[in-house]
Amino acid sequence: MANERSDSDWSLSDNDFDISQGSESDSVSEEYDVESDSDTDIGDYDHASVWTRAYPPEDISSGTKLVFTERHTGPISVPPRNSQPIQYLYLFLTDNVIDNIVKQTNKYAADVLATKTEWIASHKRSRFRRWNPVTEDKIKKYLGLNLLMGLIRVKDEREYWSTCRETRIPFFPETMSRDDFLLISRFFHVSDSSKVKPRGDPNFDPWHKIRPFLDSCNELFKKHYKPKETVSIDESMIGMRNRFAYIQYMPNKRHSRYGIKKFELCEADTGYVFHIDLYSGRDFYASGSEKGLSHTVVMSIMEKSRLLNKGYHLVTDNFYTKVPLAEALLENKTSLTGTIRINSKDCHKS
Known part of the structure; x- marks a missing residue:
């Protein structure tokens, strides 16, 4: 031929x-x-x-194969299709959350103003004189303006209420006065400061100022969604350069190298955030643990997420992937897949 x-x-x-x-x-x-x-x-x-040599697959006995036991995964108790976006926001920003913000903000404002009575009396132009207790409606407007500020960026916060014809943004002064917005920012609270444990106390919480809100979010994340079989844990950054004890620097996070580091458990298919933990240093997160930070982070988040012993498949990067972690997860009927550092002490040289 x-x-x-x-x-x-x-x-x-x-x-x-x-x-x-x-x-x-x-x-x-x-x-x-x-x-x-x-x-x-x-x-x-x-x-x-x-051409490369092809090796036969590993012989995995049927006894170690995990069975995913969860059923009816996906959204739970959500609004019907074609609902307004605000309805989905209210799944997590519930009336209880708003009521708590109103209560704690008014309480904190009353406590602060009670200690500044003489100062306010001697400063007739003080903004504190115009304080009025906030309501549910005013807090919703305040939070809405904060969200809008993320879309419309200006150099100074006060410019949102500019009266200059060329630069004014009518929506802001029509929604709330500048003084009201700045006063709410001054007194905004989600927790009772009088119940805070002092630093050094065994029960001291570094995130006490936002703990009620964070716990509420994590519970609502679980209430409205059941993740599919494959989930992932990784860290992310809330970008900021404030004067704050727990600011981290992560050079590999190009979008924001400075900020608060948080650990997130997400569903692999959709990216849905199922649980969030904030990092406040090894002294608080992995204190007393002999397994190390990465091991403690994964086991703690999986336990808080209530995903152990259900056959879930966890995916991690080489910061978390260790042989002891894989063994611990397997004991809890959870499989692990991830990259591993070749110089890891748990990686056998061949």
Whole structure:
């Protein structure tokens, strides 16, 4: 036939194996059994040099195969299709959350103003004189303006209420006065400061100022969604450069290298955030643990998320992936997949 070639036509360059003659071609034929396979046409292969040895798959006994036991995964108790976006926001910003913000903000404002009575009396132009207790409606407006500020960026917060014809943004002064907004920002609270444990106390919480809101979010994340089999844990950053004890620097986070580090458990298919933990240093997060930070983070989040012993498949990067962690998860009927550092002490050299 016209497309048939002689053996001599298959001689490759000096850098490749010479299939037509020589000891190298014998070894290739012996290793890959090219000539003995009557169904294989050597013309189907472009280069002998790109061939690699294929090893048989690992023999995994049926006894170690985990079964995913969760059923009816996905959204739970959500608004009907074509609902307004605000309805989905209210799944997490519930009336209880708003009521708590109103209560704690008014309480904190009353406590602060009670200690500044004489100062306010001697400063007749003080903004504190115009304080009025907030309501549910006013807090919703305040939170809405904060969300809008993320879309409309200006150099100074007061510019949102600018009266300049060229730069004014009518929506802000029509929704809330500048003084009201700044006063709410001054007194905004979600927790009772009078119940805070002092630093050094065994029960001291570094995130006490936002703990009620964070706990509420984590519970509502679980209330309205059941994740599918594959989930992932990784860290992320809330970008900021404020004067704050727990600001972290992560050079590999290009979008924001400075800020508050948080650990998140997300569903792999949709990216839905199922649980959030804030990092406040090893002294608080992994204190007393002999397993190390990465092990403690994963086991703690999986336990808080109530996903252990259900056959879930966790995916992590090489910061978390360790043999002891895989063994601990397997004991809790959870499988682990992830990249691993070649210089890890748990990685056996071969």
